[in-house]
Amino acid sequence: MSQKLTIKSTISRKEKEKLKRRKTILKSALYLFSKKGFFKTKMEEIAKKASLSKGLLYFYFTSKEEILEEIVKEIYRGFMERIEKIKAKSISPAQKLEEFIKFEWNFYKRNKKFANLIFELYQEEGYFLKKGKVKTFREVHLREKEVLKNIIKEGIEKGIFKDYDPELASFIVSAIFHFVFMKSRGIKSHEEILELFLKGILKK
Amino acid sequence: MSQKLTIKSTISRKEKEKLKRRKTILKSALYLFSKKGFFKTKMEEIAKKASLSKGLLYFYFTSKEEILEEIVKEIYRGFMERIEKIKAKSISPAQKLEEFIKFEWNFYKRNKKFANLIFELYQEEGYFLKKGKVKTFREVHLREKEVLKNIIKEGIEKGIFKDYDPELASFIVSAIFHFVFMKSRGIKSHEEILELFLKGILKK
Amino acid sequence: MSQKLTIKSTISRKEKEKLKRRKTILKSALYLFSKKGFFKTKMEEIAKKASLSKGLLYFYFTSKEEILEEIVKEIYRGFMERIEKIKAKSISPAQKLEEFIKFEWNFYKRNKKFANLIFELYQEEGYFLKKGKVKTFREVHLREKEVLKNIIKEGIEKGIFKDYDPELASFIVSAIFHFVFMKSRGIKSHEEILELFLKGILKK
Amino acid sequence: MSQKLTIKSTISRKEKEKLKRRKTILKSALYLFSKKGFFKTKMEEIAKKASLSKGLLYFYFTSKEEILEEIVKEIYRGFMERIEKIKAKSISPAQKLEEFIKFEWNFYKRNKKFANLIFELYQEEGYFLKKGKVKTFREVHLREKEVLKNIIKEGIEKGIFKDYDPELASFIVSAIFHFVFMKSRGIKSHEEILELFLKGILKK
DNA sequence: GATGAATGAGACTTCATTCAT
DNA sequence: AATGAATGAAGTCTCATTCAT
Structure with a gap:
């Protein structure tokens, strides 16, 4: 024994x-x-x-491509759960948005290298060697956008957010994150981003 | 004769x-x-x-890479002049911003295929085969951001825009455009984007 | 008319x-x-x-190779006749040798560019694209050596030249010419070469 | 262990x-x-x-050209040392010449295939793909000729050799070797060559 | 006759993947 | 498990030759 x-x-x-x-x-x-x-x-x-x-x-x-897929899986481990948890919270949409943005900010900050890769991952099906691979990214990204869209939709319904197209609004948040993380080096916190998104740049 | x-x-x-x-x-x-x-x-x-x-x-x-460079050159022909003209106009920063966004909207709408390529072009030096190539994109993009930053700076100085970091603000506009054009299919006009950026999503 | x-x-x-x-x-x-x-x-x-x-x-x-062949033909026009004439003269082998060397000296001096090419022409059959081409050079060169060999043989038979292998001796003369013309720049006349070949480098 | x-x-x-x-x-x-x-x-x-x-x-x-360069290096391994050793010996210039010729004779006899290649190697810079390559041959050949020239010069100074241009004389020896090895098949030993070079072809 | 755009075979080279050890 | 030598398919690019104009 x-x-x-x-x-x-x-x-x-x-x-x-x-x-x-x-x-x-x-x-x-x-x-x-x-x-x-x-x-x-x-x-x-x-x-x-x-x-x-x-x-x-x-x-x-098994292949170079699988390495890529596994990287994506590894990084996104737990990502979805966190997102869903935020979605499920009983707080106001504005607060949800804040948590969402905060979470993503921290996530991409922790995974800066990965953020660089995202641009390649965005490519259409067929960009990588074998079809159907690197699907995790697509799935996660879809769900991420979905949740964000829901938050915004909820905000609009509750009269907190203006009546913008939720598709557009969620897109813009996505855009900002991916882009900012890929290229910007100087931005220190997410609060300005959130504020800008919430209140706009125009004074008064 | x-x-x-x-x-x-x-x-x-x-x-x-x-x-x-x-x-x-x-x-x-x-x-x-x-x-x-x-x-x-x-x-x-x-x-x-x-x-x-x-x-x-x-x-x-002469090479595959040159084809890429020529695509970029061809597409950006006249782009800079238009941007500079907007910058030079004697109108308010908010109006400049509007014109800028309108121009870019139309530009990327006209060049949707190119917008897809942009993600690859964003890659670091050395990503493409020979160094120093595909430089047109880098140059144009740098100037584009510069002009945008100036417009925002001007707005801040004149007390029209809030005191956000112009670097961040211009980054966000860039991000939105490239991202929206690359992936979004449903957005019909730029006005909502502008409005969102100006006034934010929060009601009141 | x-x-x-x-x-x-x-x-x-x-x-x-x-x-x-x-x-x-x-x-x-x-x-x-x-x-x-x-x-x-x-x-x-x-x-x-x-x-x-x-x-x-x-x-x-008709082809690149034919251009080469025609160059060789053009340059060697009249070359054989001159060589044969020297061979047929009723003068001593030493004088023949002198005339031969003098002629070749002047020939390669006049055709220095061609002398550079000779190294490539020496290549085996199959070096150039289609077999059997660039044959003029081979023919002329063979005959050239033949005549030279005969002159030397004659000299040996008449007791003027030492009993060296005519093959070897003629080879050496060929070698000297092609080599000297290809690479040497400073040699002003053929007389030293002839003298060296006739009397050797050793004093006494 | x-x-x-x-x-x-x-x-x-x-x-x-x-x-x-x-x-x-x-x-x-x-x-x-x-x-x-x-x-x-x-x-x-x-x-x-x-x-x-x-x-x-x-x-x-790394490339086809490198293969060529390595062939040359491999073959010339030890070649220079041998040449220098002959040069340094305390024997008469005539003996040095003999040793030199003997050495080269044996060397090119052992490397007959390489001797065929030499004609291509003689080409000008730029003949091969990348500049600066196949330089070993050039270096070795230069030094080879230098040593030979020195031997002849020494012979002239010591009154053993006639006052020929050492440049010319060394050139001729080089020529003979490369040429003879490239094309001749029948020559059995170097002694005749040496003798011819030393004493000339003329009887008495 | 003259041009130079067009072709296509084939060269060198790269690199993901396999496999003997 | 681990190595790295070996494979071979496939890619970029070259260039002699052809051909429509």
């Missing part, structure tokens, strides 16, 4: 090692994808950055 | 043909770049779409 | 023009072949240097 | 395999370059001759 445990813990350590390796690969790939783009990044480079051999990448992932 | 004219017009026709071909190539390339991305588009495909041989592409352009 | 003559002279002038063109092409090609080598020289470049269109080259010659 | 050694020897075997492959490639390339010339030889052919895939060539070398 003691042996069993030993074996078990050995396996467990092995498993841990494996998971750690996996993470190292994803991290290295993310770094390179965000810096040079998906197509310009070579498997060789990912391997080198992760300090392992090219061949081993194929033990952990 | 009449013969002279005939000759002249013959030459002219040939030149016209050539220019037309050139345009066909650029159009085909733009279509494919915007649909599949720059890297996934093959020279073979561009040739096929333009109904000519692969080799001929290299008669008109 | 006067008309006939006029026509004749018109044709004749045309013919002359054509021949002149032909020569211009060959000259341009020789210049480029000798400078950059046969393979690195493009038809486009030959056309440009000869101030005519690429297409027209194919009116005068 | 014995295991360590085994591992070591395993690594060593792999390294050896790799070096062997490298040599096979160079050998195949040399064979083809010397037979058909550099430009007419295709990477495909080199791969086929070496019984491996085209792609693998680029694992061992």
